[in-house]
Amino acid sequence: MESILYKEFTSKNGMKSKNRFFKGAMSEGLADKNHLPTESLYRLYEKWAEGGTGIVVTGNVMVDRRALGEPKNVVVEDEKALPYLEKWAERGTGNNTELWMQLNHPGKQSPKGIVSETVAPSAIPLHKSISRFFPHPREITPTEIADVIKRFGQSAKLAKTAGFTGVQIHGAHGYLISQFLSPRHNHRQDEWGGDIHGRMKFLMEVYREIRSQTGSFPISVKMNSADFMKAGFSEEEAIFVAEQLEKEGVDLLEISGGTYENPQMTGKNVKESTKAREAYFIDFARKLRKSVDMPLCVTGGFRSKTGMESALESHATDFVGVARPLAVYPNLPQLLKENRIQEVQLAPIKTGLNWIDSRAPLEITWYSQQLERIGEGKEVRPNHPALVSLLQSVLKNGKDVFQMKRVK
Numbered sequence: 001m002e003s004i005l006y007k008e009f010t011s012k013n014g015m016k017s018k019n020r021f022f023k024g025a026m027s028e029g030l031a032d033k034n035h036l037p038t039e040s041l042y043r044l045y046e047k048w049a050e051g052g053t054g055i056v057v058t059g060n061v062m063v064d065r066r067a068l069g070e071p072k073n074v075v076v077e078d079e080k081a082l083p084y085l086e087k088w089a090e091r092g093t094g095n096n097t098e099l100w101m102q103l104n105h106p107g108k109q110s111p112k113g114i115v116s117e118t119v120a121p122s123a124i125p126l127h128k129s130i131s132r133f134f135p136h137p138r139e140i141t142p143t144e145i146a147d148v149i150k151r152f153g154q155s156a157k158l159a160k161t162a163g164f165t166g167v168q169i170h171g172a173h174g175y176l177i178s179q180f181l182s183p184r185h186n187h188r189q190d191e192w193g194g195d196i197h198g199r200m201k202f203l204m205e206v207y208r209e210i211r212s213q214t215g216s217f218p219i220s221v222k223m224n225s226a227d228f229m230k231a232g233f234s235e236e237e238a239i240f241v242a243e244q245l246e247k248e249g250v251d252l253l254e255i256s257g258g259t260y261e262n263p264q265m266t267g268k269n270v271k272e273s274t275k276a277r278e279a280y281f282i283d284f285a286r287k288l289r290k291s292v293d294m295p296l297c298v299t300g301g302f303r304s305k306t307g308m309e310s311a312l313e314s315h316a317t318d319f320v321g322v323a324r325p326l327a328v329y330p331n332l333p334q335l336l337k338e339n340r341i342q343e344v345q346l347a348p349i350k351t352g353l354n355w356i357d358s359r360a361p362l363e364i365t366w367y368s369q370q371l372e373r374i375g376e377g378k379e380v381r382p383n384h385p386a387l388v389s390l391l392q393s394v395l396k397n398g399k400d401v402f403q404m405k406r407v408k
């Protein structure tokens with residue numbers, strides 16, 4: 001009998017996928033100095049398309065070049081990007097692959113040295129354990145809020161025109177939308193803050209603007225199940241927001257969790273018992289299923305075929321969101337289908353030297369290097385030592401690597 005992983009999916013809204021593999025966004029850092037896509041980026045997406053994933057979400061694409069999450073982000077602001085996006089879409093949609101562009105504004109999660117200033121719902125810095133890496137944010141004005149909303153719509157429209165088959169709003173991991181949702185970061189007294197109705201207004205308006213610019217088009221939202229911080233966005237609020245997103249007509253909700261302040265999305269601070277049964281946020285998805293009837297994807301922690309199948313068979317999720325394993329095995333869906341492997345074993349990215357392990361963004365440099373290698377047509381290096389990877393990154397990017405505290 002064929003595995004549930006390879007069953008087609010069609011939603012009530014008409015959103016389709018050839019199977020249940022969903023590539024979670026991974027920022028590639030492969031744009032050129034003008035923040036435009038490059039040949040390496042096209043080749044990387046061609047590989048993922050050939051590898052058999054049903055829905056591939058791009059790494060976060062910025063809607064404003066004054067607000068970058070990382071130095072080599074793709075930025076989509078106007079028609080200058082169109083010819084590049086067309087090539088990206090053409091190469092990434094081969095083999096009947098859905099290719100969705102993830103759109104983002106980092107708000108205050110933009111490390112020092114990349115942008116001249118950062119904005120946030122309120123002028124509150126990040127937690128003191130990491131605040132030294134980020135500029136102190138300025139409170140965003142209502143006029144600027146309206147501008148950012150328009151930008152999300154404009155970028156989505158360009159993605160659709162170029163041939164992308166959907167978009168995803170990055171509403172998770174502590175970026176601007178997630179900052180608005182969080183009572184810890186949003187202390188506004190105006191219509192954009194206050195109770196959950198006010199705090200979710202920014203996300204809702206971004207969604208409505210994209211819908212009005214793109215018409216009938218798959219629009220997904222990535223949202224936290226919770227921020228896992230004192231006075232942060234809670235599970236109860238996440239369920240309420242999901243209910244509203246369903247009413248609005250969102251096509252798929254991807255569930256993650258955590259922020260730079262507590263990066264649970266990549267398994268940090270997640271209980272060992274939760275890691276062992278894979279899918280860090282599956283319990284939340286089970287709860288959410290009782291309240292919403294929209295397509296769901298749970299991302300974070302999937303490593304084995306049986307783990308993925310049991311999540312789908314339990315009806316907790318419609319898709320398995322997979323990120324890091326696809327940076328090592330871009331053809332993971334094929335490998336699992338042909339039973340060439342049963343699971344992906346990813347060793348923790350550590351040097352064993354405490355001083356370095358607690359300061360350097362090893363996961364980011366290590367996985368980014370694998371993406372770069374795939375983009376350059378080289379083999380990945382699953383056993384590449386973390387220390388060597390870090391040294392190579394320092395040689396290439398200088399000591400600024402230590403400032404890249406991004407953990408998405």
Ligand SMILES: Cc1cc2nc3c(=O)[nH]c(=O)nc-3n(C[C@H](O)[C@H](O)[C@H](O)COP(=O)(O)O)c2cc1C
Nearest residue numbers: 024025026027059060265300301322323324367408
């Ligand atoms: C190098 C790297 C870059 C990432 N970039 C993004 C991003 O741009 N947008 C996003 O929503 N998540 C991003 N993530 C998080 C992943 O989408 C995913 O939620 C997380 O890695 C957990 O899934 P996994 O256990 O399958 O890797 C990134 C993760 C890594 C390792």
